[in-house]
Amino acid sequence: MIHPENLANHAISKVQVIKRCAIPAIMSIQVDGETHSLGEHRDFRRHPFFREFIPEHGRSSFSWVNLKDGERLDNHVHPVPSMILICSGSVYLTGATEQLLSEGDAACVPAGRLHGFRTCDGQQFHGLSIQFDGNGLYEDEGAPRVAFGNDTTHSFESLERTNALLLERHGRNSLFQLLRGNRLRSDAARRRRFLEALLVWSRYFQRIIHARQAFCTEPSLLPLYTRHLRDELGHDTMLQDQHGLEGHTRDPMLERAAQWFVDMMLHANEAAKLVIVHQVVEASGFLFGQASRPFFSPQRVQDACYFDLHAEVDDDHRNLGRSWLQNLPAERFAGLIVTCRQAWDQMDQVHARIAALTEASGSTGLAA
Structure with missing residues (x-):
C-alpha cells in the first residue's frame, strides 16, 4: 500500500x-x-x-x-x-x-x-x-453545500438575512483562502492560471447580462437592466487585454457551473433574476474585487484596472433592484430564498473550480 x-x-x-x-x-x-x-x-x-x-x-x-x-x-x-x-x-x-x-x-x-x-x-x-454533481456536501468545510432546518419565514427581511449568511460563508471558500495567502503574489505561473480561469467566468458573466436583457418580461425593470449592461459591457475584453491572456482555454466543470446562471436568465422570473444577479453574483464580485485587487497593479495600463473597477462598481450593482424586491407580496419570498441558496451554491462551485485550476500544475486543469 x-x-x-x-x-x-x-x-x-x-x-x-x-x-x-x-x-x-x-x-x-x-x-x-x-x-x-x-x-x-x-x-x-x-x-x-x-x-x-x-x-x-x-x-x-x-x-x-x-x-x-x-x-x-x-x-x-x-x-x-x-x-x-x-x-x-x-x-x-x-x-x-x-x-x-x-x-x-x-x-x-x-x-x-x-x-x-x-x-x-x-x-x-x-x-x-x-x-453526482460538483463538490461533496462537506468537502469544503468553509462552504458546506447544505442548509439545516426548514425556513418557513416569508419576507424580504428573511431573504436579506439568508443572503447575508451565505455571503459570509462564501467569503471562506477555497478561492478566498487562496487570495488571502501569498501564492498568487510569488508564483507567476499560478497567477497566469488564475487569470485564464477567471476569464472563462468573466465571459459567461457577459452572457448572463445579455441574456437577461434579451429575455426581460417586466418593462419597468428594463431601464435598470440597460444601465447594468452598459456598466459591465466589455469587461471580459478589458481583463484579457490588460493581462495579455490567450483566452482559448476551456474547462467543462467551470463552464457547467457558469452556464447555470445563463440558463436562469432564460427561464426564471424577474424577481429570481434580480436575486441571482445582484444579491448573489454582484455581491460575490464586490467581495472578490476587494480581495483580489492588491495582487494586480494598474501601473502598466492607462485605463482603470479590471480588479479596481469591480471592487468599486459592484458595491453599487449589488443593490440594484432592491426596492423592487421589497414591494413583492410575502408569498413570493419562500421561493426566492430557495433560489438564493441555489445561486450561492453555484457561485461557490465557480470559485472552487477557479481555485482548483489555479493550483493545478503542468498540463492539468484548463485545456486549450
Whole structure:
C-alpha cells in the first residue's frame, strides 16, 4: 500500500485498498453560524489517493457516513441530488419522508428536499453518501453545500438575512483562502492560471447580462437592466487585454457551473433574476474585487484596472433592484430564498473550480 506522502510521485497503476479508517473524518460542521453534528463523515477526497484516483470530469463525490447509538443528523436540504446506501445497521430517515432504512436500502433524495437521519437506542448505521454533481456536501468545510432546518419565514427581511449568511460563508471558500495567502503574489505561473480561469467566468458573466436583457418580461425593470449592461459591457475584453491572456482555454466543470446562471436568465422570473444577479453574483464580485485587487497593479495600463473597477462598481450593482424586491407580496419570498441558496451554491462551485485550476500544475486543469 502506498504511503500518502509518496502518492504524488507515484503513477497510479496498481490495485490499491484504502481502509475506511484511513480517510480523515469530521464530526460536525458550522452552517449559518450554528454547529451541527454529522456523526462521522469521511469524504473520499480527503484521502490523497482518492483525490488522484476519482475522475474530476463529471465529478461524483463519495463519503462514508456513520451514526452511532442515539445520534442524529438534523433535517437539511442541499442543491444537488444525493443517494445514501445503507451498508450496515439501520437508521430512521426523517424530514419529508419518515421511514426505517435497513442494510441494502438506498435512499434517493432529490435536490431541495428536506431530510435527515436518526438512530434509536441500540441502533447504528454505516452508509455511503453519493452526489453526482460538483463538490461533496462537506468537502469544503468553509462552504458546506447544505442548509439545516426548514425556513418557513416569508419576507424580504428573511431573504436579506439568508443572503447575508451565505455571503459570509462564501467569503471562506477555497478561492478566498487562496487570495488571502501569498501564492498568487510569488508564483507567476499560478497567477497566469488564475487569470485564464477567471476569464472563462468573466465571459459567461457577459452572457448572463445579455441574456437577461434579451429575455426581460417586466418593462419597468428594463431601464435598470440597460444601465447594468452598459456598466459591465466589455469587461471580459478589458481583463484579457490588460493581462495579455490567450483566452482559448476551456474547462467543462467551470463552464457547467457558469452556464447555470445563463440558463436562469432564460427561464426564471424577474424577481429570481434580480436575486441571482445582484444579491448573489454582484455581491460575490464586490467581495472578490476587494480581495483580489492588491495582487494586480494598474501601473502598466492607462485605463482603470479590471480588479479596481469591480471592487468599486459592484458595491453599487449589488443593490440594484432592491426596492423592487421589497414591494413583492410575502408569498413570493419562500421561493426566492430557495433560489438564493441555489445561486450561492453555484457561485461557490465557480470559485472552487477557479481555485482548483489555479493550483493545478503542468498540463492539468484548463485545456486549450
